Amino acid sequence: xxxxxxxxxxxxxxxxxxxxxxxxxxxTFSSYAMGWFRQAPGxxxxxxxxxxxxxxxxxxxxxxxxxxxxxxxxxxxxxxxxMNSLKPEETAVYYCAAAPPGRGVSTTTYEYDYWxxxxxxxxxx
Numbered sequence: 001x002x003x004x005x006x007x008x009x010x011x012x013x014x015x016x017x018x019x020x021x022x023x024x025x026x027x028t029f030s031s032y033a034m035g036w037f038r039q040a041p042g043x044x045x046x047x048x049x050x051x052x053x054x055x056x057x058x059x060x061x062x063x064x065x066x067x068x069x070x071x072x073x074x075x076x077x078x079x080x081x082x083m084n085s086l087k088p089e090e091t092a093v094y095y096c097a098a099a100p101p102g103r104g105v106s107t108t109t110y111e112y113d114y115w116x117x118x119x120x121x122x123x124x125x
Contacts, residue, residue, distance in 0.1 A: 002026045002098045002114040009119030014088055016123070020081040022096030022116055030074035031101040035112055036081045038092035038121075045095070047107040049081060059105060088125045093118040 008020040020036070035050040049070035050059045058070050069082040079096060097112035099105070106112065 002029065002032060004096050004098060004114055004116035006094065006096050006116045006119040009094060009121045011122045011124060012086055014086060014123055014125050016086055017082070017084045018086065018121060020083065020094055020096075020119060020121075022079045022081075024077045024079070024098065026077070028101070029077040029098075032114075033099040033103065033105045034070075034072060034079040035097045035099065035106065036070060036079075036094060037097060037109060038090070038094045039118075040089075040092040043092075045109055047109075048094070050105045050107060051079065052105050053101070057105060059107060061107075083121070086121075086123045088123045091122050092120075094121050 003025040005023045012018050031053050036048040037045050038048050039045040047061050051070045055072050067085045072079040095118045096116045098114040099112045
């Protein structure tokens with residue numbers, strides 16, 4: 001069982017930056033692949049970024065490549081999402097998620113068993 005708590009969301013102007021954090025409970029955090037997703041009002045939850053258990057592999061949605069960076073610190077049981085050059089259309093609730101050992105890194109929501117409560121990111125124009 002893994003419990004996830006996101007933080008770091010807030011209000012930022014277009015072009016600005018935010019760094020999200022996701023703190024995980026549990027001794028086996030380092031064996032989980034982790035992902036970030038977002039959901040805007042009236043839209044489906046969409047993939048943003050993912051990272052393997054070791055941090056050696058990362059994946060990004062095309063829309064955020066070159067602007068967002070996912071990373072993890074297994075010693076601190078925390079995964080991060082650095083977001084730069086934010087756009088108003090990226091206003092959404094951002095969720096972190098954990099995929100059980102053996103499932104690997106995925107861009108799809110159904111591969112992740114554990115989810116945080118989400119943190120609101122609002123980008124003003």
